[in-house]
Amino acid sequence: xxxxxxxxxxxxxxxxxxxxxxxxxxxxxxxxxxxxxxxxxxxxxxxxxxxxxxxxxxxxxxxxxxxxxxxxxxxxxxxxxxxxxxxxxxxxxxxxxxxxxxxxxxxxxxxxxxxxxxxxxxxxxxxxxxxxxxxxxxxxxxxxxxxxxxxxxxxxxxxxxxxxxxxxxxxxxxxxxxxxxxxxxxxxxxxxxxxxxxxxx
Amino acid sequence: xxxxxxxxxxxxxxxxxxxxxxxxxxxxxxxxxxxxxxxxxxxxxxxxxxxxxxxxxxxxxxxxxxxxxxxxxxxxxxxxxxxxxxxxxxxxxxxxxxxxxxxxxxxxxxxxxxxxxxxxxxxxxxxxxxxxxxxxxxxxxxxxxxxxxxxxxxxxxxxxxxxxxxxxxxxxxxxxxxxxxxxxxxxxxxxxxxxxxxxxxxxxxxxxxxxxxxxxxxxxxxxxxxxxxxxxxxxxxxxxxxxxxxxxxxxxxxxxxxxxxxxxxxxxxxxxxxxxxxxxxxxxxxxxxxxxxxxxxxxxxxxxxxxxxxxxxxxxxxxxxxxxxxxxxxxxxxxxxxxxxxxxxxxxxxxxxxxxxxxxxxxxxxxxxxxxxxxxxxxxxxxxxxxxxxxxxxxxxxxxxxxxxxxxxxxxxxxxxxxxxxxxxxxxxxxxxxxxxxxxxxxxxxxxxxxxxxxxxxxxxxxxxxxxxxxxxxxxx
Numbered sequence: 001x002x003x004x005x006x007x008x009x010x011x012x013x014x015x016x017x018x019x020x021x022x023x024x025x026x027x028x029x030x031x032x033x034x035x036x037x038x039x040x041x042x043x044x045x046x047x048x049x050x051x052x053x054x055x056x057x058x059x060x061x062x063x064x065x066x067x068x069x070x071x072x073x074x075x076x077x078x079x080x081x082x083x084x085x086x087x088x089x090x091x092x093x094x095x096x097x098x099x100x101x102x103x104x105x106x107x108x109x110x111x112x113x114x115x116x117x118x119x120x121x122x123x124x125x126x127x128x129x130x131x132x133x134x135x136x137x138x139x140x141x142x143x144x145x146x147x148x149x150x151x152x153x154x155x156x157x158x159x160x161x162x163x164x165x166x167x168x169x170x171x172x173x174x175x176x177x178x179x180x181x182x183x184x185x186x187x188x189x190x191x192x193x194x195x196x197x198x199x200x201x
Numbered sequence: 202x203x204x205x206x207x208x209x210x211x212x213x214x215x216x217x218x219x220x221x222x223x224x225x226x227x228x229x230x231x232x233x234x235x236x237x238x239x240x241x242x243x244x245x246x247x248x249x250x251x252x253x254x255x256x257x258x259x260x261x262x263x264x265x266x267x268x269x270x271x272x273x274x275x276x277x278x279x280x281x282x283x284x285x286x287x288x289x290x291x292x293x294x295x296x297x298x299x300x301x302x303x304x305x306x307x308x309x310x311x312x313x314x315x316x317x318x319x320x321x322x323x324x325x326x327x328x329x330x331x332x333x334x335x336x337x338x339x340x341x342x343x344x345x346x347x348x349x350x351x352x353x354x355x356x357x358x359x360x361x362x363x364x365x366x367x368x369x370x371x372x373x374x375x376x377x378x379x380x381x382x383x384x385x386x387x388x389x390x391x392x393x394x395x396x397x398x399x400x401x402x403x404x405x406x407x408x409x410x411x412x413x414x415x416x417x418x419x420x421x422x423x424x425x426x427x428x429x430x431x432x433x434x435x436x437x438x439x440x441x442x443x444x445x446x447x448x449x450x451x452x453x454x455x456x457x458x459x460x461x462x463x464x465x466x467x468x469x470x471x472x473x474x475x476x477x478x479x480x481x482x483x484x485x486x487x488x489x490x491x492x493x494x495x496x497x498x499x500x501x502x503x504x505x506x507x508x509x510x511x512x513x514x515x516x517x518x519x520x521x522x523x524x525x526x527x528x529x530x531x532x533x534x535x536x537x538x539x540x541x542x543x544x545x546x547x548x549x550x551x552x553x554x555x556x557x558x559x560x561x562x563x564x565x566x567x568x569x570x571x572x573x574x575x576x577x578x579x580x581x582x583x584x585x586x587x588x589x590x591x592x593x594x595x596x597x598x599x600x601x602x603x604x605x606x607x608x609x610x611x612x613x614x615x616x617x618x619x620x621x622x623x624x625x626x627x628x629x630x631x632x633x634x635x636x637x638x639x640x641x642x643x644x645x646x647x648x649x650x651x652x653x654x655x656x657x658x659x660x661x662x663x664x665x666x667x668x669x670x671x672x673x674x675x676x677x678x
Contacts, residue, residue, distance in 0.1 A: 016529065017522035018402055018502045022640040027621045031272065031287035033246035033294050035355075045642050050628070074522045076403040079436065079502075080640060081619075082338040082352035083244065102403050105438050106338060106352050113356035163370060165230040177257075180364045183224050183232060187260075187366060190223040190234050198220075200459035200467045201236045201331060 002115035003173035009069030013133035020080035039092030064136030078107025210477035236331035242295035244336030248359035249298040265304035275611035315587025315613040318342040318555040325455025329444035344441035345425035373483040375408035379416035381490040389424035390654035398506030405437030416490035434503040500530030554618040557635035558586030569659035576665030581608035633661035
């Protein structure tokens with residue numbers, strides 16, 4: 001997994017609420033057995049006509065936001081299915097952070113496994129950053145995981161919360177299976193005790 | 202973090218959680234043991250590949266149950282050939298992975314194959330007090346047994362395959378109480394949609410919901426599965442219901458349920474799985490059962506719920522970001538604000554999915570459809586949730602009722618609910634569906650989905666428009 005420390009980049013404004021994982025990556029692209037190559041299909045049905053032409057109005061098709069690294073989104077981003085293809089597609093496109101007032105639980109967790117930082121901020125902060133996002137490259141946003149701040153183009157900094165363990169893994173690009181494997185003796189002990197206490201399980 | 206005080210009153214969720222903690226870090230992050238891991242073909246290939254690349258094994262193959270469901274065609278001949286190349290590759294990958302890693306496996310040739318969330322309970326893999334995960338958000342279904350069940354991403358699938366644990370922080374407790382009795386024509390599906398309508402699709406974010414109250418107790422196990430299935434649509438990590446005699450009766454005798462002395466010991470433990478008097482809930486929602494009407498969704502979010510007697514809303518009825526979203530939904534769904542929902546014509550009816558693809562759902566729909574025909578120009582599809590549900594429905598004569606009415610009678614799978622196989626809506630086609638998501642393009646690009654109960658879908662099939670089931674019931678009487 002790629003480390004995440006600090007990024008300064010263009011943010012795409014996507015104020016629509018309840019952007020679901022079917023929008024982020026429609027089901028026809030879930031048939032892959034790989035993790036890579038999904039960026040071209042990110043937001044596919046919002047981004048392309050049925051015959052594959054770009055829809056010019058869609059934000060990521062506009063020249064100002066084609067190089068976006070951040071999305072500033074409406075409430076409840078990533079709701080719906082558990083498909084990790086959603087963060088895979090975002091990452092493959094080049095998105096490293098999504099900022100919203102709220103995220104769906106599974107999507108939020110999936111982001112951290114893929115080097116993407118989802119950030120929850122209050123409505124006023126998201127509104128402020130949404131205004132920056134609308135200005136494209138003229139108002140780049142800085143996300144600093146170490147210091148847990150998002151800084152708007154005018155220098156206003158917004159502090160955000162992040163789970164300490166998730167932060168540690170993301171800052172260092174750690175594979176958490178490896179970390180859990182270090183606790184294998186605790187798992188062995190649990191299984192032994194569990195086999196006695198709940199032999200049917 | 203301090204160890205839980207065993208004397209303090211605990212919720213059902215607290216109890217299941219406490220019994221599965223393998224390790225707790227200083228910051229409260231826990232390693233949680235997973236009793237059952239369900240696996241399907243779409244969210245697992247990258248996880249098995251990850252194991253292969255790192256030389257890891259599946260830690261507990263006997264607790265890992267694989268079944269193809271999302272991609273499989275629901276038409277005859279699928280045992281030997283799947284036309285779509287990518288689907289075929291994915292189903293074949295599961296076949297290869299299941300055999301290579303030695304996990305429990307129900308291939309498409311096995312009569313027990315079906316939707317993973319229907320197969321698990323049917324085979325007795327899902328039992329009270331367990332932790333159950335699957336790379337699928339509708340894993341919440343298994344909470345109906347008083348188990349802690351939720352969806353995970355593919356990285357977590359790999360983590361569970363390798364370690365039989367999950368790294369978790371505990372969620373908050375939320376109680377959803379449905380008091381009193383349901384009125385005629387109102388079902389488990391109406392309860393779960395009504396709750397989402399009330400709380401919103403993010404209303405449960407950060408919580409595990411315990412559903413309780415007389416109306417929940419009165420539901421059958423299958424009804425409870427329908428309610429818990431859509432906990433995720435309300436944003437909750439999981440939804441669960443305390444086990445009771447109905448739960449034990451459902452589990453008893455299933456192939457993988459315990460037998461003899463182990464059964465007795467299990468029931469004794471399961472009877473301790475309830476929320477203690479005075480346990481703390483961080484959020485409580487109470488709805489009167491008699492206030493719930495048969496409902497449908499009008500928009501493209503499961504929170505866009507209205508009683509069938511209502512009219513299509515105006516975008517300006519909403520506030521904040523929802524105004525734009527509502528307008529987008531109205532446009533996408535091709536509706537006119539102010540029109541009666543019962544005037545909305547449908548082109549297709551889909552009965553099936555992990556929400557409503559069990560035998561009781563088929564019985565309920567068939568009871569409405571008996572001796573009736575699909576309205577002219579409406580196509581109908583019934584997709585049983587498993588091969589065993591299909592067999593049973595055929596034995597009970599339900600399949601005949603559906604085919605006599607003009608429905609297609611299909612083989613088991615997820616089918617049109619997410620349209621990964623050839624079962625899809627055409628652009629603009631409008632469907633009365635018993636499934637769980639009405640998102641844009643969910644059932645096929647440009648397709649329009651109205652979520653509802655099996656009896657409501659059956660009513661729409663007969664009339665050709667969204668219909669109040671109570672009107673059909675009045676006619677029948």
